[in-house]
Amino acid sequence: MKKTVVALTIVALLVAIALPLSAQAQKEDVVTLRMIAPWADKEFEGFKPVIEKFEQENPGIRIEYRTGKPEDVATILSTQFSVNKTPADIIDTAWPWYIVQEAQKGNLLPIDNAVDPADFREGALDQLVVDGKLYGVTGIGGLTIPEFNAELYRENNLTDPRDVHTTEELKALMRRVQRLPGMKAAIGTGGGVGWTNTSVVETWLLAYGGRQMYMDLLEGRIAWNSAAVKAVLRDNLLPWIQEGFFGEPEEVSIVTENMWKKQYGFFVGGTTDSLRFTDPPGAYAVFLMPGQKDIVMWTDYWFIPAYTEHPEEAKKLLAFLATEGQSIQIKGGGRIATYTNVPFENYPPQEQMIMEVVGKNGIVADMDDTIGGKFQTVMWDQLKLLWSNPTEATLDLVLTAMENAANETRAGN
């Protein structure tokens, strides 16, 4: 018995030593790139083919994917970068300001020759350049746009919002929508996360202030608490909130679900929702506010930490994700490409519908994602206050807080 136990122990020890050694030998033949991006569930199903295609074309490279939201990843990165480490070789973020910030600190790898900026939407990569070097690329994105279930309007013989031409017509339509049985409110309000209210403000600024005002705010040429900006929001947004068109805040996935269940007339969300609402076909629809000529587009960005152990392989992957990867990923629906060489036919029918509505309208960058830093947190937070107490005094307070935060962020404090 004793001899058997000793023999088994020796065998177990040998196996315990041999297995890792053989795994280590295998590992040396294959480079594993760790990737962090926010997609899970259906969205990840749309991204998986990209990983598979890359691994197919590059047999010596394996990709290990992890899900991570930008705010959670930023927290982890701040501690890891401080000791020159990185949890991943290639990382997705929704914040171009974060790429600029970390590039200035020397935490990111310049990727100049990996892609040709001419292959992307005009100006898409400009905001990722620091001291003449490119530190990131754009991925796929989405549009911030009012979305609705067209069946709600068909079933109740109401005018489709796409056929409305003035604000008064839209308000009158929403008053009729509010009175329908089972309606929670005319417009859904997202709670929890703060970006849903910023989507509304961005859309309203474009519709009633125009592209120039929006760009002036984005680039700091006009103050948030200036008379012109205040007038646009006071005269065009506050009355909507005061008249009760916006419902009580609900968690964002619930409010979009309820919009689909015809409990809201519309919700200012993102075109990524088209991925969830495919049945019945043609019911998911988007429209532009009366007078709106430009649309906010937010995108995902890819960057490579300077502390990666596989810089060349990571650059190869980054180039793939920014180009062919986008062509594959948009087939899954819910996204718009920033790579201009993606054929229109690659887009699913829902996205083709969205592109037709968007038409030749201009695209502008997402306000809080672009300015970022403290401004983003303050904008998210302060707009919740405006929704809960929609008075001119609160508007003054909110705009002043946002202006102060914008100045602080730009000053790099």
Place this chain on the structure above:
Amino acid sequence: MKQKIQRNTIVFILPTILLLFFFMILPVGESIWSSFHSNGGKGEFVGFANYIALFKDPSFLNIKYFIRGEQPFGALINSLIWALIHLPLSLGLGLLCALVMIKLPKLPALRTSIFLGMVIPGVITGVVTQFLFEKSSGMVSNFFGLIGVTSLHVSWFAHARTALLALIFTSVWVWTGYCMIIFLSALTTIPNSYLEAATLDGASGIQTFWYIKLPFLRSSIRTIVVMSLINELTNFDIIYSSTYGGPGGASNVLGLQMYLESFRYSRFGTGAAIATIMTLLAAVPIYFNVRSTLRK
């Protein structure tokens, strides 16, 4: 012999001292040191500049709005309000539950359900309670709607006047179980002869509680006060996962403000200053507790 004992004592406590030094004293010291250095650049020594800037920052302390009774009051005042409301409520409810439980036959399921809040992670609690206080489907919000209090038949987390209260009540639910368990164990140590003697002498229930039970509960109350205050001044997870300090900073607290300054705005000096202030505030009840214990 005395000398030998001292040498041996040092040898035995050295590992603990080393652990405490490297994992507690050194990091705390470094954090305090960071609080005296600037946020940007190469971190130059700036003395108390971070602290002064903090007390001038309305997101940290907004006395003007506090006097007006309008949120946001600032993270410091919100944390103090949290402690003022949370402590007596959780202490009182915990004691009440303990006094009831000790009279009832053993009901482990009931005790477990009251204690459940303590075992659920704070992040989960924050997510779940958003639904409890929601206007359309929330139990709490709809209860007030049912009894005709329409001003509270709203989504509590969406309004500046109710967001902080919703979080405090959530935290009271979590801590009541902890207080109940501490009080229950103290109540079981009271000799029956004392209670019987009180009954024989004609003492009423209140007199029995005040003159017999309460003295036995003093050390438990001290423990709960210290632990509660530390929690109230340093909480973070429930707020982070529910309101994120909003709307408009109405439910911002010290723990969240420290996180925002350090990890969202990359202002580590300011974040460290808040951490130091939190440590000093939490040290106050600890000091009184230790002093009281040593006197005994």
